[in-house]
Amino acid sequence: MFRDSARELLHKHCPSGAVRAAWGEPSGRVPGLWAKLAELGVVGLTVPEAFGGLSMGELDLVLLLEEAGRAAAPEPFVETIAVGAPLLREAGTDALREVWLPRVASGQAVLAVGLEGAPWVPFAAEADLLLLQRGDELHAVARGAATLTAQASVDGSRRLASIAWSPTAGTRFASGEVARRAVAAAQDRGALATAAELCGIARRLLDTTVEYAKVRHQFGKPIGSFQAVKHHLANALLALELARPLVVRAAYSFAHDDADRSLHVSMAKARASEAALVAARAALQCHGAIGYTVEYDLHLWMKRGWALAAAWGDPAWHRARAGAVIFAGIAPAPPPTFETGAS
Numbered sequence: 001m002f003r004d005s006a007r008e009l010l011h012k013h014c015p016s017g018a019v020r021a022a023w024g025e026p027s028g029r030v031p032g033l034w035a036k037l038a039e040l041g042v043v044g045l046t047v048p049e050a051f052g053g054l055s056m057g058e059l060d061l062v063l064l065l066e067e068a069g070r071a072a073a074p075e076p077f078v079e080t081i082a083v084g085a086p087l088l089r090e091a092g093t094d095a096l097r098e099v100w101l102p103r104v105a106s107g108q109a110v111l112a113v114g115l116e117g118a119p120w121v122p123f124a125a126e127a128d129l130l131l132l133q134r135g136d137e138l139h140a141v142a143r144g145a146a147t148l149t150a151q152a153s154v155d156g157s158r159r160l161a162s163i164a165w166s167p168t169a170g171t172r173f174a175s176g177e178v179a180r181r182a183v184a185a186a187q188d189r190g191a192l193a194t195a196a197e198l199c200g201i202a203r204r205l206l207d208t209t210v211e212y213a214k215v216r217h218q219f220g221k222p223i224g225s226f227q228a229v230k231h232h233l234a235n236a237l238l239a240l241e242l243a244r245p246l247v248v249r250a251a252y253s254f255a256h257d258d259a260d261r262s263l264h265v266s267m268a269k270a271r272a273s274e275a276a277l278v279a280a281r282a283a284l285q286c287h288g289a290i291g292y293t294v295e296y297d298l299h300l301w302m303k304r305g306w307a308l309a310a311a312w313g314d315p316a317w318h319r320a321r322a323g324a325v326i327f328a329g330i331a332p333a334p335p336p337t338f339e340t341g342a343s
Contacts, residue, residue, distance in 0.1 A: 003063040006042055010071035016297040022074045023156035027126050029074050037075070038107025046085045051101035053085075058189075058254040062196035062247055069200025072304050074157035076110050076123040078312075082193030083186050084111030087131055087138070091174040091182035096140055100129055113190070114163055115183060120151045122311075124161040132165060138179045139171040155307040188265045190312040192254065195247045195265075195272035201305045202240045202272075202279040208298065209233060209283040223286065232282040239278040243271035263325045266318035273315040276305035 018030045025031065037043050042064055047053025061082060068077045085104050088096055088111075103109035112127035116134070124130060125148055130141040146165035153160050174182055210233060213224030223229050250268040253261040280302040284291045291298045309315065 002041070002060070003067060005040060006037075006064050007067045007070070009036060009040055010067055010073055014071045014073045016072075016300060019072050019074060019157060019300050020297070025157075028157040028159040029126065033073065034075055034110070035107050038105070043081060043107045044085075044105030046081055046089070047101050047105040048089060051097065052105035053101065058192065058251040059248070061193065062251045065193050065196035066200040066203070066247075069197035069202075069304075069308075070204045072201065072204070072300050076112070076126070078190055078193040078197070079113050079123050079127075080104060080111045083113045083190045084129075084131055086189060087113065087182055087186050090185065091138060091178055092140070093173050096173055100140075103128070113186060115186060115190075120160040120162055122158060122160055124148050124163055125150070125159055130163065130165070132163065132167075133179075133183055134167045136176055136179050137167065137172050138174040138182060139165075139167050140173050141165050141171050145171075153307060155303040158304070158307055184262070187312065188254070188262055191269040191318070192247070192250050192265050194308050194312045195243070195250070195269045198272040198276040198305060198308050199240060199244050199247055201301050201308070202236065202243070202275040205276070205279040205283045205298075205301050205305070206233065206236050206240065208301070209236075209279075209286050213286055229286050232285050236275075236279040236282040239271075239275040243268070243275040246271050260325075263322055266313070266322040266325075269313060270315045270318035270322065273309035273318075277309055277315075280305050 013033055013036055014030055018033075022028055022030050034043065041054050044053035045056045045061055045064065047055070049055045065077055065082065068075070085101065088100055088104075092100075100109060100111075104111060109128040110123060110126050112121050112124045112130050114121040114124070114130060114132045121130070124143070124146075127143055130143060130146060132139050132141055146163050148161040148163055151160040151162055210224070213229055213233065214222050216223045218226075224233075246264070246268040250261070250264040252258070253264040258264065283298055283302065287296075287298060290296050293299075313321075
């Protein structure tokens, strides 16, 4: 029911026209949407009840993030809800939690997370608080205390920035083993959340293309009746159907503190990234020339999919990590989180 309410809200307040308009907004976001999501409870989903949130977990979160991907909502779901709030909840000081978690839950504050290996940080320019890693330390840095340099993204509503900042004892809130565990969990949460969004993106691309194939005629017939088009759509559906159970399994692993959590997350992120990429390619093939135009909405989902497939570790990295865990029991270094640059 909560997922359905979120879907209805996004359908009403985040149609494709709003996403397109967000490309021209200084923030890259839909004005007023975050406040509406906060009123529904979505923004405080991972915040403890003591701080005004819902105290819900990853199994609930991935369903909502799939809806965010379906809508291509240009909001900091991953950065604030999936990664930032849990990072403060689990590793933050009492003072940080008391000040920031109620503000997050009410929609009054946005968090951005910059882990080592990620040169660019999404939504940094919009964030009220930056959660940044430096070695085995985590720091909470006010946006005004850092120098942000905007970076280009293939997705025009996904604002990226590089951050120059100086760590101090006053900004440090976790170090040593506590920080290392928190960073590992944050990396897995980011990958899982992004995988859920990618499943929603793949579903929207597939649904849009199926509808187009019903109404686009060639040689007197709908193009959906042609075997080649059916094969493209079937391949996209198969990729999505293989990815979604893995995302749910990874969320279950998080919720139950499974020792194989990172393995399950990597399997989910690799498959979900591939599903979105396959769906984007099939959509472009089946739409033909109109699919290449910026006037048509298809590119809003394709570009979001391309960006998120590379974020929090691309498919190749996650396949390598899964293989290392399965065959040797040794995980490689943390994932690079490079995203596609200029379009």
